[in-house]
Structure formats: C-alpha cells, structure tokens
Amino acid sequence: MAQAKAEDVYRENCASCHGAEMDGGSGGALNEGIWKYGASDAEIAASISAGIPDAGMPAFEKALPAESIRALVVYIREKENAAQKSSAPKPKMLPGEPVRTEHASYIVESVVASGLETPWALAFLPDGRKLVTEKPGRLRVLDENWKLQPEAVADTPPVVVSSQGGLLDVAHAPDFEKSGWIYLSYSAPAPGDAKSSMTKISRGRIANNKWINEETIFEADPKHYTKSSVHFGSRIVFDRGHVFFSIGDRGEKDKAQDIGLPNGKIYRLLPDGKIPADNPFADRTDALAAVWSYGHRNPQGLVVDPRDHEIYETEHGPRGGDEFNRIRKGANYGWPVASFGMNYNGTPLTALTEKEGFEPPLHHWTPSIATCGLAFYNGDKFPEWKNDFFAGGLQGTVHRLRMRDGKVIEDEVVFEGMGRVRDVRCGPDGFIYVVLNNPDRIVRLVPAGAESGGKK
Template sequence: MKSAHLLAVALVAPLSAQDFSKMKTDQVFQQLCSGCHGQDLSGGQGGSLIDGEWKHGSSDEELMKSIKEGNEQLGMTPFKTVLDDRQIRSLVIFIREKEKQAKERGIEFPKPELGKVTKTQHEDYKIEMVVEKGLRTPWAIAFLPDGRKLVTEKQGRLRIIGADGKLVEEPVKGIPTIIDHGQGGLMEVAVHPDYEKNGWIYLGFADGTRDGGVKTITAYVRGRIKDGQWTDQEWIWKADQKFYSGVGVHFGTRLIFDKGYIYFPVGERGGWHEAQDVENAKGKIYRLHDDGRVPEDNPKFEGKTPVPGLWSYGHRNPQGLDIDPRDGSIYSTEHGPRGGDELNLIQPGHNYGWPVITYGMNYDGTPISGKTHEEGMDQPVIYWQPSIAACGLSFYRGDKFPKWKNDLFAGALAQQEIRRLRIVDKKVTEQEVILKNIGRVRDVTEAPDGYIYVLLNDPDRVIRLIPAE
C-alpha cells in the first residue's frame, strides 16, 4: 500500500507543473491516459475505452465523472485538479470518436454501385447517374417545373441541366458578383413555389468585395432567367457593411419557402459570440416575406433592435433547413465544432446557444466549453458525436418511396453519408445510414419526380436514388 501511495505522489507532482490547457486533446490523452488505456484506447492496465462497455455508466456525464473523480482504489487517477471541465468534456468527445471508429470497423454500410440494388431497413434503391462530368464543386440543386434543373457551383457559376438531362455548357450569364473565398462562394439556389406564375429564382451566396482585402458575408437575391441570362434582380437580404469580414468560414446557406415567407440562415463567419448578439447579423436564421419585406410579427427583444428579419439566433453554421410537411415545424442541421453537429427545431426568438453551450470541441482538439446546457438556450433534437459535417436536409414528400414518406434525409460531407431520420412527435425515433463512401455529400433533396437527388463532391457528380423495383 505504501508503495502505491508513493507512486501516486510521484505522478501528481509533474502533472500539475504542466499546462494542459494549451494542449490538443489527443496530446492530452497521449500524455495522461495512454499509459494505462493504451495508445489506441484498446486497454492496458486500465480497461478498453472503445469496446462499448462501461462499468460506471455510458452517458457523457458518467464518463466525465469517471475522469474527474477517478477511482483510486482500482487505479484510475482522478483528474479534476489537473484538467478543467472543458478539457474533460473534450476527452469524452475524443473517446467517443475512437469508440465509433472501432465500432464501424466491424460494420458494413450500404455503399451503392451503379445499377446495383442497395437494401436498407424500409426501402431498397438503386442509384442512377444524372451528371457524371462537367460540374465543379456542385453545391445546391433546384428543380424547374419544365424538367430543367439548376445547379450552383461554388466557384460562382449557375448551371442548367436541360430537360433532356444534358448539362448546358454555358453557365447562366449576369448573376451577381460572387466572392469565392474559403468556404463561401455561390451556394444556394431555390425556385419559388409559384414559379410558373412569377418566374422567381433565389440565390444565396458570398457577397462582397476583394478591393483592399476580402470582405464578405452571405447574402440573398432573387431574379429570373431568360434565354440563359439572369434578369430582373432584386435584393432580398443583405447585411450592413460593418458585418462583412475577411474570415473564410461558416457562411451557412439555404433557403426555403412557407406560406408566403422565406427562411434562411447566415452563418456566424467565425465570429463565435456575435451569434449571441441579436443586433449582429451573424449566426442567425431569418424569416422574411418572399419579396424581402420584414414581417411585423417577427420576434421582438426588449430594449434591443434586432437585425431585420431575425427569427432565431445562437447559430454557428446552419447548412440544412426544411419544413416538416405534417406539422410545419422547421428543422435545421448545423455544422458544429468537432463532435457537436446538431439537428435543431427552429422556433421564433429562440437561442440555440452557440458558443456558450455546445457538445463539441475545436477541430484541432482544443476545448471550447465545458457547458452543454444553459437556461434560456435550446437543446438540439439530437447531436452527432463524432461529427458528420452535416450538410443538406430534406423531408421526403414524394411517393416513389412510400415507406420513407415524411422521413428526414441529412447529408454528411466528412462522413460521406446520407442519414435517414424518422421523426415522431418532434423526436428522432430512427436513424439509419442509407448510403456511404461514394463522395462527400453536399446536398440531398427530394425532387418533384419523387426521386431523391444527391450532390457529391470529390468526385463532383449528381446522382439520384430510384426504387429498386
């Protein structure tokens, strides 16, 4: 017993002399934990942290407690005097990532091939190539009633796929100036539900200038296309100049229509706490009339003048947005920090917490916040740990896949997958990976023809899912 005590003292002294707050989580793990739990977390003197078995409870809170309080009798060091809550939280995310990777090594995900039937829980499908060559970084797709399709390319071109299925060589001429910078460029295209009467097409893109250094932020316009030319342009939403910035991240772009209104996000542009300020344009979801007017019954904030159109705030980088056709609820997927991608139910005036609360840590492995809950801030419906890099979100309203009716499809860039979520009473009751590893999924959306269209990057392609029968 005496020697064990001596060992503990010897261990603690050098620990407290080191500054772990400047260290990335994988380094912290290597320094403090790998000696007992193994470099690959598969166990040693301490048990495996990736076999899915937890002696002291499997929830995030219980893991945090194990790390904080330790168990000196059984040889697990308590770390509460060495690491703060944020660092311990980050270790939990790190362990979760490794746990999931280990689990997936044994699982086969549906990796579809052209012409081959892919079986899933409720529906079997085949994939069909829509555009194999000629597109560069396709970002979003929208459908015209005459069978043509519009596709944005990030670099700043709006392309048309003809009703005959052929990609038109010439991009649409005369669209607004796009700043292709970092994660921003030409992002969203959306067709007004009354297009046949009014011809309106909406674009979401990085607006700004390059003179004297890049200054840019997400903006939205609408216009019409006549003979391959963009015309009749009107500005729908544009931030005050003071919110334009040279940062290359988190543009957060989508646009949806509902009962004469439009909803769309503007990402926080790396501005973190700016998302919490209702007078700041960044990190918000907006609601406007479809012509850009601000509705009178948008949320009010006492003593504050919210940015025009503000509907909800505390967002990081929302890249998926859609409306549940059954009850009109609005859902958004938010590309979060590492381990903190979220599905949110968007409600007027609500605060979604970024960056005060989050389930994630920085991508380089440094911690963000030890806090996941806070009074007055909404919890996500679900969060993804490890991150999937959520992108593109669409309810299925069609009838080609009857057993998927009203399910929600979420694309994932980094994990290269499409997830099907079943939502019952605003809760996720099923989650299934229906497609994996055929490219980064930039957008997934149902189309008027009842098929599900998928935009892939690397390789840059448009495919669609059709029933196996």
C-alpha cells in the same frame, strides 16, 4: 492559461490504464462502444470526473477542468467511432448494385455524371427543369431529361470565391409559375473591396438564359463584411408566405450570440425582403429585425416539415457537435457558449453541452459528419422512409433520421463513400437526389427492383 489538447491530456492521464489507442489495459477498452458505467456523454463525463473508486478508476474532477473532461469525451467518441467504422461492413455502393439498408433497398443511378464544377445546390422547377449552383459562381440549367445546358446563366451576381464562399443555395419561389422568382444565396463582395464578403440573398428571373430583374432580399451592413472565407451558411426555404435563410458565424463565434449582428443567425422575411411585423425582434432597437433565431455556427441544412410547418436545420459544429435542430421563433441555439464539440486542435471549447434558456439540439454528431444539405422525405417511391429526414455530410455520408414524438429515434447511414455530399433533395418524382463533389456529379436513389429505366 493555454488549454491542453485532448490528445495530450489523454496520453498523460489515461493511456497508462486504457492503452494508447484506447483498446484497453488494466482499465478496459474505451473504443468498443460497450459502456459498463453508462454510454451517454454525460455518464462518460461522470465516470471521468467522479471516478469509479471500487474498480480502481481515479476521479479527475480536481485534476482536470470541466471543459477538458468534455474534450476528452469528444476524443473518446472519435476513437470509438473510428474503431466501430473499421470493424463494420461498409455499405456496398457500386452503381447498379442494390444497397440494403434497415428499411429499404435502393440502386444508385447517376443523373449528371460530368459537366459540373463543385455543384452546391439543386432545385426542381415546377416545369421539370432543374437549377444547379456551382460554387465558383455559375448557375446552371438542366432540362426535364437532366441534359445540362452548355452555357451557364449569364449575368448572375458576382461572388467572392474562397474556401467556402461562392454561389451557394438556389430555390424557386412557391409562386414561381406565376412570378418566375428564383432566389440565390452567395458570398457577395463588399462595396469597393472585392476581397471581403458576406452572405447575401438576391432574387431574379431567368429569361433566354440570362439573369434579369435582380432584387436584393437581404444584405448585411458593409461594416460586417470580412476577409474570412468560412461559415457562410446559406440555405433558403419557403413556408407560408415567408422566406427563411441561414448565415453562419463567419468564423467569429461570439457574434452568433449578438442579435444585433448578422453572424450565426437564421432569418425570416417576406418574399420581397420586407420585415414581417411578427418577427421575434422586430420591435427591438438592439436587434436586426430580420433575425428569427440565433446562436448558430454554420447552418448548411434547412428544410420545412410540410405536415406541421416546423423548420429543421443542420449545422456544422467544430470538432464534434454537428447539430440537428428544430428552429423556433426567437430561440437561442447556444453557439459558442454551449456545444458538444471541441476546437479543431483538440483544446477544449466549453464544458457546457446544454444550458438553461438554450434550445438543445434534437440530435448531434460527435465526431462531426460535416453536415451539408437536409431533405424531408415525403415522396411515394420509398414508403418505408416516409417522413424521415436525410442529412448529408461533406465527409461523404447521408444519414437517415427518424423522428417520433419530437425525438430522433433512428440515425442510420444509408449512403456513403461516393464523394463529398453537398446537398440532398427529395425530388418531385419521389427519388432522393444527392449532389456530390469530388467527383462532381448528381446521383439519385431509386428503389431496388424498380429501376427508373430513365438513366442518363
């Protein structure tokens, strides 16, 4: 049976009492952020399914399947968010003007204003140089003063440039000063088929602006390469002798649940690509031994909390249900069986937001922020933000998340409206760096009243 879109279900069953725009009628507004019968997703779903007979709100549990009620909650959240956004004052984001947030004020400084095309990721080398990937397939070097070398690094691996594919993340090995290894993730072409691709991880060194000594760290079996141009995942992080990286579901959601397939996983390997003996599925014949966790949709944020070595991840949900997760060995994060989102066209995806045996997100964004880039702040320039997480979104925001006792207790938009946020990094200088597309540039957040003076 074709499932109805949330918009249509709402129009036919709810609009007569709650208004076409959810701004109310006999049934009260649903977009004001004020909830008489409970504000959580579960409570709103309960209001809809059981109704509120005394107040005149009919029960819909017989008329609508559970997944349709879930999709209605997503739709209500979208309308609520849109109404709150249009009434809330926009953070002032003019370059040079202080931006005030809950705990700290900052100035936006431009560090790279031109010369980059669709920058995707930023890495700080210990010698002061920076590396930037450009999605169309170029690796760029900037000197310690952020001066961009005019020529891209030669001979980097070929990439399939598609809607979401290209040259993606870049990271240097923890022992870079000794080893010189730089790791890249990208949409590699299939052998003999330049139109099919899959996320691949390679490492190499840079000498005389050339990519040399290339080694493959991870590549999928050629049969898993696909013409799909979405959900490559791709972040790379290191922790205590291991490299972790993510691969998205490549648009084939059910594969995320199969530990024998490369889609929708976070991986853990030794820095040379070998399998660590204590990987969760190392002994299973039905699994890829490199898999560390599974049930992911499109993880494009990955960071280590250096205090306890826990790994945190952000991933894109569909329409709603972007997630912030703590990544545990061998855990299943539920996609697509459980999700807070619905399909892009408004049809329901699943009634389940959580399920026994699945690791629930620490936090989710519904509507989606299109999560991309995740940083942990352990710098010294913003003491007020010490140990907070900064999650970027392609919709143009950076969210500051504060964790206490394993729970997210604050989610604040601290940056907005300067372009699509691809990457967020805490620089070794303690400033927060934001890699933007549309327009393509890199900016940094500097404490207000303490401008760095080193503008470029």
